[in-house]
Amino acid sequence: MICKDCLFHKECNNEQDKICSDFLLEICKSNLYKKVNEEETLLEFIRNSEKEFDFEEEDLETMSEDDFTEYVNYLAELWDK
Numbered sequence: 001m002i003c004k005d006c007l008f009h010k011e012c013n014n015e016q017d018k019i020c021s022d023f024l025l026e027i028c029k030s031n032l033y034k035k036v037n038e039e040e041t042l043l044e045f046i047r048n049s050e051k052e053f054d055f056e057e058e059d060l061e062t063m064s065e066d067d068f069t070e071y072v073n074y075l076a077e078l079w080d081k
Contacts, residue, residue, distance in 0.1 A: 027069045029060065042072070049075040 032043040040048065043060075050057055058071060 027072045028065055029063075029068055032060070046072065046075060049078065053078055 027042070033041050036042050036045050046060070047057065049055075053075075060068060063071065
């Protein structure tokens with residue numbers, strides 16, 4: 001799960017799950033077009049993060065759900081540094 005309200009902030013009390021509010025979005029490919037914050041969908045967050053950190057765009061379609069979740073959590077952690 002990922003917090004929709006503070007994805008880019010350090011307010012999360014539960015660092016492992018990035019949870020800090022009642023508004024949660026399950027990290028899965030079926031939620032790519034749902035908002036993770038006021039400005040971005042999950043897909044936009046991923047693509048903007050890849051650009052920000054100079055990563056090549058990952059082929060999300062071929063990723064397993066577990067790999068996808070791990071990748072999104074990794075990107076979220078990079079924003080916390």
